[in-house]
Amino acid sequence: MKNFKFxxxxxxxxxxxxxxxxxxxxxxxxxxxxxxxxxxxxxxFDVVKHPSGLYYQIVDPGTGTQPTSASNITITYVGxxxxxxxxxxxxxxxxxxxxxxxxIEGWKIGIPLIKAGGRIRLIVPSSQGxxxxxxxxxxxxxxxxxxxxxxxxx
Numbered sequence: 001m002k003n004f005k006f007x008x009x010x011x012x013x014x015x016x017x018x019x020x021x022x023x024x025x026x027x028x029x030x031x032x033x034x035x036x037x038x039x040x041x042x043x044x045f046d047v048v049k050h051p052s053g054l055y056y057q058i059v060d061p062g063t064g065t066q067p068t069s070a071s072n073i074t075i076t077y078v079g080x081x082x083x084x085x086x087x088x089x090x091x092x093x094x095x096x097x098x099x100x101x102x103x104i105e106g107w108k109i110g111i112p113l114i115k116a117g118g119r120i121r122l123i124v125p126s127s128q129g130x131x132x133x134x135x136x137x138x139x140x141x142x143x144x145x146x147x148x149x150x151x152x153x154x
Contacts, residue, residue, distance in 0.1 A: 026141075
């Protein structure tokens with residue numbers, strides 16, 4: 001009986017803490033548009049708005065193979081917050097190649113806009129990045145900037 005009471009206490013405590021957790025709500029890309037455009041202007045980027053809400057600038061369209069959602073890609077990249085603080089980078093091409101279908105939505109949309117050898121800048125709304133939950137060092141609802149060179153497509 002003592003174990004049963006402890007189990008009931010433990011479960012009720014778990015229910016209380018689970019219900020107290022803040023609900024995660026994705027921001028619509030349109031809610032972050034002002035922040036995105038201000039960043040692009042401050043950095044001197046001539047960006048284009050994709051119908052999804054992603055903003056991009058094709059620096060070099062490339063001349064090689066164009067990736068599809070079924071492609072594996074090799075890239076170099078830099079990832080920054082909109083305060084220009086770097087949170088990630090890959091300065092040597094990733095091996096093995098990554099399946100494009102397994103990457104964040106902003107990359108799935110933006111990377112196929114160029115061909116192998118190309119370079120693109122992406123300003124990714126939080127809903128097309130890591131969403132409203134914290135992801136390692138990336139706080140939830142973070143708009144992200146990426147400068148990506150598409151080295152290869154398989």
